[in-house]
Amino acid sequence: MKSNCPLAVWSLILGILSIFSCGPLTGIPAIICGHLARSKIKMEPETLSGDGMALAGLIMGYFSVVLFIIFVMLGIVLAITAPLIIKMFKDMQGAAQPVCNIMFDALSFIKTGCFCC
Amino acid sequence: MLTNKGSQKEDKMDNSKPIVKFGEWIQGGLSLYRDNFVVLVLANLIATILSAVTLGILSGPMLAGIIIIVLAIIDKKDPKPEIGDIFKGFEYFLDAFLFVIIWGAVSIAVTLLLNLIPCAGQVLSVFVSIFISAMVMFGLFMIVDRKMAFWPASLASINMVKTNFFPFAGLMIVAMALGYVGALACGIGIIITMPIATCIIALAYRDLFGKP
Numbered sequence: 383m384k385s386n387c388p389l390a391v392w393s394l395i396l397g398i399l400s401i402f403s404c405g406p407l408t409g410i411p412a413i414i415c416g417h418l419a420r421s422k423i424k425m426e427p428e429t430l431s432g433d434g435m436a437l438a439g440l441i442m443g444y445f446s447v448v449l450f451i452i453f454v455m456l457g458i459v460l461a462i463t464a465p466l467i468i469k470m471f472k473d474m475q476g477a478a479q480p481v482c483n484i485m486f487d488a489l490s491f492i493k494t495g496c497f498c499c
Numbered sequence: 500m501l502t503n504k505g506s507q508k509e510d511k512m513d514n515s516k517p518i519v520k521f522g523e524w525i526q527g528g529l530s531l532y533r534d535n536f537v538v539l540v541l542a543n544l545i546a547t548i549l550s551a552v553t554l555g556i557l558s559g560p561m562l563a564g565i566i567i568i569v570l571a572i573i574d575k576k577d578p579k580p581e582i583g584d585i586f587k588g589f590e591y592f593l594d595a596f597l598f599v600i601i602w603g604a605v606s607i608a609v610t611l612l613l614n615l616i617p618c619a620g621q622v623l624s625v626f627v628s629i630f631i632s633a634m635v636m637f638g639l640f641m642i643v644d645r646k647m648a649f650w651p652a653s654l655a656s657i658n659m660v661k662t663n664f665f666p667f668a669g670l671m672i673v674a675m676a677l678g679y680v681g682a683l684a685c686g687i688g689i690i691i692t693m694p695i696a697t698c699i700i701a702l703a704y705r706d707l708f709g710k711p
Contacts (some may be wrong), residue, residue: 383592394589397553398549398553398557399550401554401556402552402555409553423522431590432589433592434560434588434589434590434591434592434593435586435589435592437592437593438557438560438589438592438596441556441596442553442556442557445556
């Protein structure tokens with residue numbers, strides 16, 4: 383009778399947690415447990431099962447680590463470019479002020495014209 | 500409720516197209532659901548939570564787990580299937596994962612492309628997603644029941660459905676409509692009613708393909 387490899391079960395649980403909340407904090411242990419479980423199952427295929435669980439844990443662990451790296455890189459890019467973007471918006475607002483004034487005047491003219499009619 | 504292999508062969512010989520037994524399968528599916536309500540709903544609840552929490556990564560093996568439970572109920576296996584049997588779906592993790600991810604991605608990509616066409620594209624996208632779901636409706640059952648790989652299972656399902664496409668598509672639409680009835684109750688009800696669709700399609704699968 384085959385039994386589930388405990389490391390495979392741990393890999394699955396840690397993998398779920400890594401996507402749900404903890405990111406690489408549980409993602410990396412999920413990857414380690416997953417690899418260990420798969421090699422153990424390969425060595426003892428008659429007594430151990432749970433290759434699917436280990437694979438699921440591995441995929442979720444890697445996914446969460448990749449997601450975390452992408453978020454960190456996005457954060458760094460935003461932190462560097464944010465002051466430049468804010469400055470650009472301020473400049474644009476300044477340049478657009480006369481255009482906005484003309485549009486506002488035109489709108490108020492149409493409004494009063496309509497009411498007069 | 501189920502026809503034996505002999506009568507199934509007769510059906511196929513009488514008429515090269517497989518017969519879609521709408522009434523029998525829907526009625527059978529509903530009674531199967533009613534008789535095993537607790538197990539099916541709790542299994543579906545676990546599957547929905549785990550699929551949602553893992554952004555769909557576990558939806559393949561979870562669906563495979565539900566199919567294992569439903570097929571065990573149909574085959575009247577002893578001991579009776581339990582809620583924990585849903586985790587047996589992990590035995591088919593890779594193929595179930597590929598099946599759900601690839602066909603889901605194909606469906607989403609086609610829908611997005613068709614939605615670029617105004618008005619007609621949106622209507623067309625609904626038909627195309629129904630077409631894709633109907634074509635691969637037995638795929639996951641093949642993976643679980645016959646231990647087939649993702650691609651041969653998809654092809655086997657497509658080969659069966661294309662012989663009599665419209666009745667099969669109709670069955671899929673009716674099963675899905677019954678499954679999604681619960682969505683009317685603030686969306687949460689879908690957890691309670693979704694197993695109905697699985698039961699109906701599982702009965703159709705067992706009737707058409709027989710035991711492995």
